[in-house]
Amino acid sequence: MTKKPTIALDAMGGDHGPDVTVPAALDSLERNPDLSVILVGDESELKKRLPADGRFAGRLSIHHASERVEMDDSPAKVLRNKKDSSMRVALNLVRDGVADACVSAGNTGALMALARFVLKTLPGIDRPAIISAVPSRHGHTHMLDLGANVDCTAENLYQFAVMGYELVRALENLDRPRVGLLNIGEEEIKGNEQVKQAYKLLEDSYLNFIGYVEGDDIYLEEVDIVVADGFVGNISLKTSEGLAKMIGEALKQSFGRNLFTKLAGLAAMPVLSAFKKRFDPRQYNGASFVGLRGIVVKSHGNADRVALANAIRMAVIEVEKGVPMLIGQRIESIFADSQGDESKRKSA
Amino acid sequence: MTKKPTIALDAMGGDHGPDVTVPAALDSLERNPDLSVILVGDESELKKRLPADGRFAGRLSIHHASERVEMDDSPAKVLRNKKDSSMRVALNLVRDGVADACVSAGNTGALMALARFVLKTLPGIDRPAIISAVPSRHGHTHMLDLGANVDCTAENLYQFAVMGYELVRALENLDRPRVGLLNIGEEEIKGNEQVKQAYKLLEDSYLNFIGYVEGDDIYLEEVDIVVADGFVGNISLKTSEGLAKMIGEALKQSFGRNLFTKLAGLAAMPVLSAFKKRFDPRQYNGASFVGLRGIVVKSHGNADRVALANAIRMAVIEVEKGVPMLIGQRIESIFADSQGDESKRKSA
Numbered sequence: 060m061t062k063k064p065t066i067a068l069d070a071m072g073g074d075h076g077p078d079v080t081v082p083a084a085l086d087s088l089e090r091n092p093d094l095s096v097i098l099v100g101d102e103s104e105l106k107k108r109l110p111a112d113g114r115f116a117g118r119l120s121i122h123h124a125s126e127r128v129e130m131d132d133s134p135a136k137v138l139r140n141k142k143d144s145s146m147r148v149a150l151n152l153v154r155d156g157v158a159d160a161c162v163s164a165g166n167t168g169a170l171m172a173l174a175r176f177v178l179k180t181l182p183g184i185d186r187p188a189i190i191s192a193v194p195s196r197h198g199h200t201h202m203l204d205l206g207a208n209v210d211c212t213a214e215n216l217y218q219f220a221v222m223g224y225e226l227v228r229a230l231e232n233l234d235r236p237r238v239g240l241l242n243i244g245e246e247e248i249k250g251n252e253q254v255k256q257a258y259k260l261l262e263d264s265y266l267n268f269i270g271y272v273e274g275d276d277i278y279l280e281e282v283d284i285v286v287a288d289g290f291v292g293n294i295s296l297k298t299s300e301g302l303a304k305m306i307g308e309a310l311k312q313s314f315g316r317n318l319f320t321k322l323a324g325l326a327a328m329p330v331l332s333a334f335k336k337r338f339d340p341r342q343y344n345g346a347s348f349v350g351l352r353g354i355v356v357k358s359h360g361n362a363d364r365v366a367l368a369n370a371i372r373m374a375v376i377e378v379e380k381g382v383p384m385l386i387g388q389r390i391e392s393i394f395a396d397s398q399g400d401e402s403k404r405k406s407a
Numbered sequence: 408m409t410k411k412p413t414i415a416l417d418a419m420g421g422d423h424g425p426d427v428t429v430p431a432a433l434d435s436l437e438r439n440p441d442l443s444v445i446l447v448g449d450e451s452e453l454k455k456r457l458p459a460d461g462r463f464a465g466r467l468s469i470h471h472a473s474e475r476v477e478m479d480d481s482p483a484k485v486l487r488n489k490k491d492s493s494m495r496v497a498l499n500l501v502r503d504g505v506a507d508a509c510v511s512a513g514n515t516g517a518l519m520a521l522a523r524f525v526l527k528t529l530p531g532i533d534r535p536a537i538i539s540a541v542p543s544r545h546g547h548t549h550m551l552d553l554g555a556n557v558d559c560t561a562e563n564l565y566q567f568a569v570m571g572y573e574l575v576r577a578l579e580n581l582d583r584p585r586v587g588l589l590n591i592g593e594e595e596i597k598g599n600e601q602v603k604q605a606y607k608l609l610e611d612s613y614l615n616f617i618g619y620v621e622g623d624d625i626y627l628e629e630v631d632i633v634v635a636d637g638f639v640g641n642i643s644l645k646t647s648e649g650l651a652k653m654i655g656e657a658l659k660q661s662f663g664r665n666l667f668t669k670l671a672g673l674a675a676m677p678v679l680s681a682f683k684k685r686f687d688p689r690q691y692n693g694a695s696f697v698g699l700r701g702i703v704v705k706s707h708g709n710a711d712r713v714a715l716a717n718a719i720r721m722a723v724i725e726v727e728k729g730v731p732m733l734i735g736q737r738i739e740s741i742f743a744d745s746q747g748d749e750s751k752r753k754s755a
Contacts, residue, residue: 196653206591209599243554243641251557251638274645278653290599291642293591294635297622298643299650305544305626306654306686313682314675326674327662334661338654 063093064378065158066371067149070100071127073164074361077101080164081108083367087375088115090368094375097122097158100145124148128165130360134172146170150177153353160354160374164362170355171207171348178353181383183390186211187350188219188289189357190226193299194338195278201227201236202277202285205346206293213256216240216286217264220257221393222349222386223284224266229380230373236283239272241291253288261286264393303338345370347377349386354378411441412726413506414719415497418448419475421512422709425449428512429456431715435723436463438716442723445470445506448493472496476513478708482520494518498525501701508702508722512710518703519555519696526701529731531738534559535698536567536637537705538574541647542686543626549575549584550625550633553694554641561604564588564634565612568605569741570697570734571632572614577728578721584631587620589639601636609634612741651686693718695725697734702726 066087070080077100084096095118098105102123109119124145128137137144146165152158154177163170171187180187190203203223208215220238227236240258242250249255249271261268269282274295277285287295310331314324324331340359344366348355354377358370377383414435418428425448432444443466446453450471457467472493476485485492494513500506502525511518519535528535538551551571556563568586575584588606590598597603597619609616617630622643625633635643658679662672672679688707692714696703702725706718725731 194653196656209591241642243557243638243645274642274647275649275652277646278649287642290591291639294589294622294639295642295646297591298625298646299622301623301626302647302650303654304623305542306651308544309685310682313678316678320678323675323678327671327678330661330664330668330671330675334658337657 063095064160064375065095065097066374067097067099067122067152067158067161068371069146069149069161069163069165070098070105071124071145071165073358073367074130075363076127077104077108079362079364079367081105082364083371084119085110085115086364086368087371088118091372091375094118095120096371097149097152099124099149099152100127101125122148122152128169130166132166132169134166134168137166137169138172138176147173147177150174150353150355153355154178159378160356162356162358162367162371162374164358164360164367164370166360167206167357170357174348174351174353174355178351178355180350181352181387181390183394184218184222184350184386185215186218187348188222189346190223190349191296191346192343193277193296194343197281199343200277200282200285202287202292202296203349204287204289204292205296206289207348208289210290211253211288213253213260216253216257216288217260218350218390220261220264220266220268220284220286221389223286225385225389226347226349226377226382227284229382229385230376231283233283235267237269237281238266238284238286239269239276239280239282241277241285241287241295242271242273244271244273257286300340303340307335341366341369343369345373347373347382349382352383352387354383411443412508412723413443413445414722414726415445415447415470415500415506415509416719417494417497417509417511417513418446418453419472419493419513421706421715422478423711424475425452425456427710427712427715429453430712431719432467433458433463434712434716435719436466439720439723442466443468444719445497445500447472447497447500448475449473470496470500476517478514480514480517482514482516485514485517486520486524495521495525498522498701498703501703502526507726508704510704510706510715510719510722512706512708512715512718514708515554515705518705522696522699522701522703526699526703528698529700529735529738531742532566532570532698533563534566535696536570537694538571538697539644539694540691541625541644542691545629547691548625548630548633550635550640550644551697552635552637552640553644554637555696556637558638559601559636561601561608564601564605564636565608566698566738568609568612568614568616568632568634569737571634573733573737574695574697574725574730575632577730577733578724579631581631583615585617585629586614586632586634587617587624587628587630589625589633589635589643590619590621592619592621605634648688651688655683689714689717691717693721695721695730697730700731700735702731
């Protein structure tokens with residue numbers, strides 16, 4: 060029997076706050092009869108959005124928090140002040156075992172800073188990382204780190220790979236997901252020092268390491284997890300978001316130009332809709348923070364109820380599979396004794 | 408009167424060699440009556456592809472070279488051996504003033520290594536960089552470095568910005584192109600040390616610096632030049648190539664699924680063609696090597712005649728505008744006396 064999951068939802072987070080978080084919670088409860096949700100935030104604001112018929116009564120509750128983290132609040136400020144923010148209180152509930160996971164569409168920097176402070180990292184983990192999936196030619200590709208760690212050592216990159224591997228095994232039910240290390244192919248001596256050293260660590264590890272991958276491989280190659288430092292990973296992801304947005308806009312414009320193109324668009328509509336659906340970013344909403352003693356899933360700030368419900372669904376799977384425990388065990392078995400113990404690495 | 412340009416074309420370079428290089432040269436000569444082209448490579452192979460009617464006689468010549476650089480040759484090996492490769496001989500012609508620019512679709516690493524060795528960097532330039540344009544919401548964006556320099560100091564990034572600025576002014580006839588520094592927005596203390604220091608240098612410079620840009624801004628923001636180190640720039644560009652390719656394939660597949668979708672595709676064809684044309688990568692073929700004492704334009708290895716002709720056209724503009732001289736003068740005026748001289752930087 061898998062655990063019945065309870066999600067602490069930062070109900071004030073994101074661009075739309077309770078207007079999106081509450082409907083997304085209700086949708087999620089509707090779909091998953093095992094789920095419980097704790098809405099964390101301003102009680103009066105939340106109460107008036109709850110269903111009048113009292114359905115989900117036993118599975119939906121409100122936990123009051125008097126403050127909210129704004130999108131432009133600095134993480135340091137949030138950490139020092141705003142001790143009763145919905146974001147922080149949601150994390151407290153996870154720490155205290157009241158909830159199994161926290162989902163927030165709030166400020167990423169603040170969420171990461173609070174999560175590290177409140178939940179702490181797993182033993183042996185130097186730095187938590189952010190991982191998310193993008194659609195790819197063969198299905199989708201998970202990428203980490205997406206911005207939590209700007210400068211990374213080879214050992215950090217190795218830990219990211221391990222964390223990504225354990226998460227993706229759980230999320231995707233894959234036995235041996237393929238891990239690639241993001242690099243460039245143009246230079247004689249490829250990559251920087253950290254990447255070259257990380258290559259060696261990964262090559263000697265228990266992971267299903269397929270070697271270096273380049274930027275285009277994220278979308279074209281059969282790779283399940285792409286590992287990079289947070290600077291590179293973030294820029295690669297954001298580049299993709301920008302390009303996809305521009306192409307989407309241009310496609311729309313092309314069909315909207317005049318009567319003729321509008322008619323053509325009408326004819327092509329069903330095909331274009333299916334195409335759009337395949338790449339719908341809402342499907343991919345939800346970036347997991349890995350390496351913490353608890354489950355935290357970050358939703359896009361501008362997520363709608365469909366997108367946010369996907370982030371909640373992701374958190375639920377992580378609860379059911381016990382992802383932090385899987386990562387913790389693995390990291391312990393690899394790094395516990397000695398960071399240089401090759402035989403351990405291989406047999407871990 | 409602008410200079411009549413002579414291009415040394417590495418006629419053996421690229422995936423298709425003379426089958427593409429010769430037709431592209433002929434197209435270019437057809438279009439530009441001021442242009443001369445020297446085809447560098449195997450004389451017998453090239454000769455048989457020349458027009459039988461002897462047109463372009465005074466403007467088209469063959470310069471024999473007995474070797475060719477393969478796509479997987481290591482730059483070090485090419486540098487040591489293959490002294491009579493078409494790539495190297497084409498660069499020699501530029502060095503010796505016989506040609507004004509070299510265009511090659513060959514191995515990027517080898518071309519950069521040879522170009523540095525044969526042509527040398529401009530005085531004051533630490534490292535040459537690779538710059539190219541991508542389509543964007545508002546037109547297009549030039550990005551550098553795209554892979555020549557993996558680890559970069561703040562000063563390197565500053566020099567890239569100056570080189571990109573002078574090139575883009577010339578290529579685009581822009582008075583004050585906007586320069587952005589690629590960074591991430593998620594972290595409390597944004598970016599790594601080099602980026603933060605480069606920010607200060609750029610802020611105090613004569614450049615039209617608009618500050619940090621994120622990955623999505625490459626496509627969505629009004630920025631003309633995006634500066635990054637070669638690792639990040641390459642991965643961002645390759646990520647874009649992979650995503651664009653995947654989307655193109657998926658769109659094609661969507662319309663090819665069955666009779667109905669094919670009919671829809673037929674109706675949408677003119678619109679989709681116009682859309683495709685706008686983002687045709689062949690338009691954007693041609694990456695300039697900047698910071699050298701000569702003009703070198705790298706074409707995609709798999710370029711067809713249309714794409715390669717675009718790379719030649721780019722080289723021609725750089726010749727006409729005297730881009731290396733513009734960059735050299737600027738770098739000299741900024742960096743000649745002291746690298747820390749703020750007043751010079753501002754008034755340069």
